[in-house]
Amino acid sequence: MSDRAYVAGWGAALPDGVLTNAALEARIDTTDAWIVERTGIRERRVASADDTTASLAIAAGAAAIKRAGLTPDAIDLLVLATATPEQPIPHTGAFVGEGIGLRCGSFDLAAGCAGFVYALVAGSSMLVAGGLDHVLIIGAETLSRIVNPEDRSTCILFGDGSAAVVLSRASGGDGPGLLAWDLGCDGSAVGLLEIRAGGSRMPTTAATVADGDHYLRMAGQEVFRRAVRAVVDSAEATLDRAGVDASSVDWFVPHQANARIIEAARTRLGIPAEKTIVNIEHYGNTSAASIPLALAEAASDGRLQPGQLVLASGFGAGMAWASALLRWGTP
Numbered sequence: 607m608s609d610r611a612y613v614a615g616w617g618a619a620l621p622d623g624v625l626t627n628a629a630l631e632a633r634i635d636t637t638d639a640w641i642v643e644r645t646g647i648r649e650r651r652v653a654s655a656d657d658t659t660a661s662l663a664i665a666a667g668a669a670a671i672k673r674a675g676l677t678p679d680a681i682d683l684l685v686l687a688t689a690t691p692e693q694p695i696p697h698t699g700a701f702v703g704e705g706i707g708l709r710c711g712s713f714d715l716a717a718g719c720a721g722f723v724y725a726l727v728a729g730s731s732m733l734v735a736g737g738l739d740h741v742l743i744i745g746a747e748t749l750s751r752i753v754n755p756e757d758r759s760t761c762i763l764f765g766d767g768s769a770a771v772v773l774s775r776a777s778g779g780d781g782p783g784l785l786a787w788d789l790g791c792d793g794s795a796v797g798l799l800e801i802r803a804g805g806s807r808m809p810t811t812a813a814t815v816a817d818g819d820h821y822l823r824m825a826g827q828e829v830f831r832r833a834v835r836a837v838v839d840s841a842e843a844t845l846d847r848a849g850v851d852a853s854s855v856d857w858f859v860p861h862q863a864n865a866r867i868i869e870a871a872r873t874r875l876g877i878p879a880e881k882t883i884v885n886i887e888h889y890g891n892t893s894a895a896s897i898p899l900a901l902a903e904a905a906s907d908g909r910l911q912p913g914q915l916v917l918a919s920g921f922g923a924g925m926a927w928a929s930a931l932l933r934w935g936t937p
């Protein structure tokens with residue numbers, strides 16, 4: 607039996623600022639009723655001028671290390687998933703490692719809203735292959751910094767926050783840990799969800815800023831259509847690999863992009879609503895932070911219990927998707 611990575615601790619950090627649908631109603635041409643009916647979102651958290659992706663990640667990461675009963679020097683690797691890095695150079699993990707007090711290796715992982723599950727798979731694989739003891743996985747975003755506040759089709763959706771888990775290594779056996787996963791990306795769909803400027807393809811200039819090319823743009827309906835298919839196919843592939851039927855899943859933790867996407871995906875998978883973790887109402891879409899925020903919330907309030915099967919599935923820009931099946935608990 608090979609080693610396995612299990613979740614030893616978790617933590618979350620949310621900025622204090624709350625942006626309600628009522629506040630959006632006052633600013634743009636939208637209504638609370640439209641937003642709730644089309645997305646399920648009632649409010650989202652928004653970073654203050656002092657909050658950054660790294661500051662939120664530091665708070666979430668430190669909380670996860672503490673909850674695992676560890677100190678920063680025990681962490682062997684940091685994998686940080688984000689679509690809203692601290693700066694283009696250096697990587698956000700450098701800021702976060704310094705803030706937490708790490709000197710281990712770190713890297714950022716960009717896979718949009720699938721980023722956290724990608725990071726979980728990368729971190730757990732390196733933990734097992736490299737014989738590491740503890741790996742810190744963080745999803746952190748300040749999406750409020752990249753949405754166009756005037757674009758009603760995107761500014762209503764996104765929120766800020768961070769959450770983290772510590773993965774630890776169990777030697778052999780079939781106890782708790784990552785059981786199976788599936789990663790994918792269909793790069794023919796890059797144009798569906800993108801920020802055009804700021805990279806090598808279109809460096810930032812006064813003209814790109816004037817054209818709003820530094821803002822996120824999304825073809826919402828097409829993303830919606832593909833998202834349901836991606837989540838269902840990826841979740842099913844993961845369950846197949848583990849030899850587990852959907853009826854055995856105790857908790858489905860989908861990326862929180864839209865309550866209707868979650869509802870359509872869980873229905874097709876045959877997973878009941880009461881086994882699906884949904885917190886989009888309060889946080890909106892926090893991209894790479896959304897799955898760990900939902901996990902941390904359900905772990906903290908006692909919904910996740912040792913021995914239970916947890917299926918996480920995310921999708922987003924790329925379009926990339928990722929699913930992971932975990933047995934919750936510590937050996």
Ligand code: ACO
Binds near residue numbers: 640758825863
């Ligand atoms: N308030 C009121 N009306 C609006 C708003 C708004 N905030 N936004 C759009 N509308 C209007 C449109 O202009 C359109 O009007 P029209 O019919 O007169 O042209 C009408 O509402 C319908 O617009 P649609 O875009 O068809 O609305 P839809 O039901 O598809 O909902 C939404 C839009 C919520 C964006 C949905 O498509 C969605 O959630 N898509 C998936 C988004 C997603 O998951 N993205 C995240 C991926 S994660 C990542 O990687 C960052």
